[in-house]
Amino acid sequence: MTPNRSIQRSLELYERAKQVVPGGTQLLSRRPYIFAAGVAPIFAERGLGSRLWDVDGGEYLDYGMSVSACILGYADRTVNDAVRAQLDRGVAFSLNHPAELELAELLCETIPCAEMVRYAKGGGEACALAVRIARGTTGRDVVLFCGYHGWHDWYLAANLGEPGALDAHLLPAIDPIGVPQALAGTAVPFPYGDLEALEAALAEHRGRVACVIMEPMRSALPPEGYLAGVRELVHEAGALLIFDEVTTGFRHAVGGVQELLGVTPDLAVFAKSLANGFAMGAVVGTRAAMEPAARMFVSSTNWSELVGISAALATLREIRRRQVPRLLREYGEQWIAGFNALAAELGADVRMHGLPVVPQLSFSPTADADTQRKLAALFAQEMCRRGVLIHTHPTPSAAHTADDLAMTLAAAREALAVLRDAQRAGRIDQVLDVTLERPIFQRLVR
Ligand SMILES: Cc1ncc(COP(=O)(O)O)c(C=O)c1O
Numbered sequence: 001m002t003p004n005r006s007i008q009r010s011l012e013l014y015e016r017a018k019q020v021v022p023g024g025t026q027l028l029s030r031r032p033y034i035f036a037a038g039v040a041p042i043f044a045e046r047g048l049g050s051r052l053w054d055v056d057g058g059e060y061l062d063y064g065m066s067v068s069a070c071i072l073g074y075a076d077r078t079v080n081d082a083v084r085a086q087l088d089r090g091v092a093f094s095l096n097h098p099a100e101l102e103l104a105e106l107l108c109e110t111i112p113c114a115e116m117v118r119y120a121k122g123g124g125e126a127c128a129l130a131v132r133i134a135r136g137t138t139g140r141d142v143v144l145f146c147g148y149h150g151w152h153d154w155y156l157a158a159n160l161g162e163p164g165a166l167d168a169h170l171l172p173a174i175d176p177i178g179v180p181q182a183l184a185g186t187a188v189p190f191p192y193g194d195l196e197a198l199e200a201a202l203a204e205h206r207g208r209v210a211c212v213i214m215e216p217m218r219s220a221l222p223p224e225g226y227l228a229g230v231r232e233l234v235h236e237a238g239a240l241l242i243f244d245e246v247t248t249g250f251r252h253a254v255g256g257v258q259e260l261l262g263v264t265p266d267l268a269v270f271a272k273s274l275a276n277g278f279a280m281g282a283v284v285g286t287r288a289a290m291e292p293a294a295r296m297f298v299s300s301t302n303w304s305e306l307v308g309i310s311a312a313l314a315t316l317r318e319i320r321r322r323q324v325p326r327l328l329r330e331y332g333e334q335w336i337a338g339f340n341a342l343a344a345e346l347g348a349d350v351r352m353h354g355l356p357v358v359p360q361l362s363f364s365p366t367a368d369a370d371t372q373r374k375l376a377a378l379f380a381q382e383m384c385r386r387g388v389l390i391h392t393h394p395t396p397s398a399a400h401t402a403d404d405l406a407m408t409l410a411a412a413r414e415a416l417a418v419l420r421d422a423q424r425a426g427r428i429d430q431v432l433d434v435t436l437e438r439p440i441f442q443r444l445v446r
Helices: 008-020 076-089 098-112 123-139 195-204 226-236 255-260 289-293 308-320 324-346 368-387 402-425
Strands: 043-050 053-055 060-061 116-120 141-144 188-190 209-214 240-244 267-270 280-286 350-353 360-363
Touching: 060 402, 076 308, 098 116, 098 280, 098 308, 116 289, 123 141, 123 209, 123 240, 123 267, 123 280, 123 289, 141 195, 141 324, 195 209, 195 226, 209 226, 226 240, 280 289, 308 324, 324 350, 324 402, 360 368, 368 402
Parallel strands: 141 188, 141 209, 209 240, 240 267
Antiparallel strands: 043 053, 053 060, 116 280, 267 280, 350 360
């Protein structure tokens, strides 16, 4: 058997973290259960390209890439050089800096809906800003949403009026603790892919809907004509359409899903991959949707600090120069083909599917949910023991190489054999060393 790598120091640090950090981690997607609790490391020491080194000195090929933010790979030299050059010249002044404009102009050149740009520091914050702008522009309050859009009051308010509103979009049974009751009824969910349901929601709130904010897609293409239909309905209702491209942005096409599918929203939100892991977010949109923001109080000291701006400029230029969406697609295509061939050869009931830039793993689809969950954990455990950090929604970066793919498939060959044997012998529980906590925030496992 492949021996457990030591994660002693990770575990000690996590114990310390629980004393000073409510919940133990700042980001739910860095909780220990995300990879393989009790087996996978919890604290990283450094990263380079597709690899990270944990605090116990172990080297891992990583398929998390900081919740998909590090699209070029860790510590990308071009991005880091750009940031370093800026550091030596100062990162924030009493005055504005031309790089802010350069980035805004580059975003306008790159993203179909972008004619004007405002910045933020993260995805959730940028979503909140986009919703504020939409409410201010339309003079209306109600927001219809589909998907995950961060932690802010406007979004979690959905569960005030209707306790299960976020169940299908974020996670079941979220208690919107701390969100003002007065916001009840202001955020309303609608199901993805169902134009009639959206039409009904718009009709129910006729004249009061400021915007429809949605993830334009996740791991599969939308039904034919769906997004164009959404756009039409939203405009008929006098509302604005916002695409949240925090996760999709720069991955499927350089200009986002709106470029890939040819449907242009009024506003769009980008973060994460925009700056390869540096803190940066942006709200972009048409002049008509964005210009009223000039009269709104939306302002923050750090929105234009130059670490994020210079990182975003370098990242975006590199994404364009290296044609990153094509690299990600090619890697994913080879991975899906190689993995499924391996699973078939070994007789393992596991499948890799979905769009190649955001592939997914499914374990024993006909088994009960508990067995599927245990098999997924067992796979993560066995891959981790072989130096590969992976969960069911891996996100490779442009730094992942053919050698990385070969290493992944070699590790998968052994891991899948363990799964197959354990399942056949009815011994999954006996070989599973992972502590199975209830994943409290499934959506972010990607
Ligand atoms: C679609 C989407 N919107 C918003 C967010 C929140 O972004 P952040 O974690 O940078 O606040 C995420 C993060 O996973 C996301 O996937």
